[in-house]
Amino acid sequence: MIDVKYPEGATPIDPDETEGLLLTHITTQGELNRWEQDNIVEAFAWIEKTKPKNIFNEQFIKQLHKRMFDNVWKWAGKFRRSDKNIGVSWHQVPMCLQNMCDDVPIWIQTQNESPEEMAVRFHHRLVWIHPFPNGNGRHARLMANIFLENVLHGSPFTWGTRDLSSPSELRRRYLKALQEAATYFMAVKTMMPASIHLMALAGTNF
Ligand SMILES: Nc1ncnc2c1ncn2[C@@H]1O[C@H](COP(=O)(O)OP(=O)(O)O)[C@@H](O)[C@H]1O
Ligand SMILES: [Mg+2]
Numbered sequence: 001m002i003d004v005k006y007p008e009g010a011t012p013i014d015p016d017e018t019e020g021l022l023l024t025h026i027t028t029q030g031e032l033n034r035w036e037q038d039n040i041v042e043a044f045a046w047i048e049k050t051k052p053k054n055i056f057n058e059q060f061i062k063q064l065h066k067r068m069f070d071n072v073w074k075w076a077g078k079f080r081r082s083d084k085n086i087g088v089s090w091h092q093v094p095m096c097l098q099n100m101c102d103d104v105p106i107w108i109q110t111q112n113e114s115p116e117e118m119a120v121r122f123h124h125r126l127v128w129i130h131p132f133p134n135g136n137g138r139h140a141r142l143m144a145n146i147f148l149e150n151v152l153h154g155s156p157f158t159w160g161t162r163d164l165s166s167p168s169e170l171r172r173r174y175l176k177a178l179q180e181a182a183t184y185f186m187a188v189k190t191m192m193p194a195s196i197h198l199m200a201l202a203g204t205n206f
Contacts, residue, residue, distance in 0.1 A: 005029045007167040009175040010137075011084045017133040020074035033165070035072050040138065043067040047142075053150050055143065056101040058094065064146075065132050065139050073134070080133040087130025096129045108151070115152040119144045120196055124181045138165060 006012055026032050046067050052060060066077025079093050088096050100122075107118050123144035130136045141164070145156035164171050181196050 003027075003029070004032070007165070007171065009171070009178075010165075011086060011130065011134055013134050014082050017073075017075060017080075017082075020133075022072060022074055032072070036069060036135070036138075039071040040068045040142075042071075043142070047146060051150055052146060055146055055151065056104050058097055058101070061097060061126075061131065061143070064143065065135060068139060068142070069135050075133055076135075079131050082133075084130055087128065087136075093129060093131045097131060100125050100129065104147075115148055115154040116157075116197065118152070119148045119154075119157065120181070121185065122147055124178060124185060124196075127178065128182070 004013060004018065021032075023035055026035060043064065047064075054060060055064075062077045062079075069076035080087075080090050083090055087093075103125075104118070104122060107113060107121070113121070123140050126143055127136055127140040132139065141157070141159050148154045149156050159174075164174055177193075177196050180193055184193055184196065
C-alpha cells in the first residue's frame with residue numbers, strides 16, 4: 001500500500017479511494033506524482049488536438065479529469081462520494097457545478113470583468129466546489145487555462161510557471177491568495193486584490 005504524504009492545502013484521500021490506484025507497483029509519493037504528471041501531459045496533448053470550447057458542462061468537467069488521471073486512478077472523472085475539509089457537501093457537487101456552469105456565460109456576456117478576472121473567479125469557484133476525490137487543484141488550474149485560451153482567446157496563466165502541487169513558497173502564496181479570494185468573493189467586492197492576480201499571472205520571481 002502506498003504511503004501518501006500530503007502537502008499543505010492538499011485533500012487527503014479516503015482509504016477506499018486509495019484502493020482505486022490502478023498501478024499497484026507504485027509504492028512512493030514520488031512515483032505517484034510522476035505517473036500522474038505523465039498522465040496530465042497526455043491530457044495536454046488531447047486539449048491541443050481537440051481545442052475544446054464547450055467546457056461549461058458536467059460532461060466536459062468530468063471528461064477532463066478522466067483524461068488527466070485515468071491511467072492512475074479508477075475514480076478519475078467520477079465525483080467524490082465523501083466530504084472533505086474543503087468543498088461543498090458531496091451531495092451538492094452536481095447542483096453547485098450546474099449553477100457555476102449557468103453563471104459563467106453570464107459573466108462573459110455582461111463583460112464586467114477582464115478575461116483574467118473571470119478566469120481567476122472561475123478557478124476559485126471550481127476548486128471551492130472540489131468535485132473530485134483528488135486532483136482538484138490541477139484540474140481547476142487547467143480548466144481556467146482552457147477557459148482563457150479557447151473561450152476568451154487570451155493567454156493562459158503561468159500559475160507561477162513551476163509545480164504548484166509540491167510544498168514550496170510558491171504553493172504557500174497560491175493557497176494564501178485562494179484564502180483571500182474566498183473572503184473577497186463572499187463580500188461581493190468589485191476590485192480584485194492584487195494577490196489574486198499575482199497568484200495566477202506572475203512568473204517565478206513573484
Ligand atoms: N483554503 C482554500 N481555499 C480554496 N481552495 C483551496 C484551499 N486550500 C486548498 N485549495 C485548493 O485545493 C487544491 C488541493 O486539492 P486536491 O484535490 O488535493 O488537488 P491536487 O491533488 O491537484 O493538488 C489546491 O491546489 C488548491 O487549488
Ligand atoms: Mg492532491
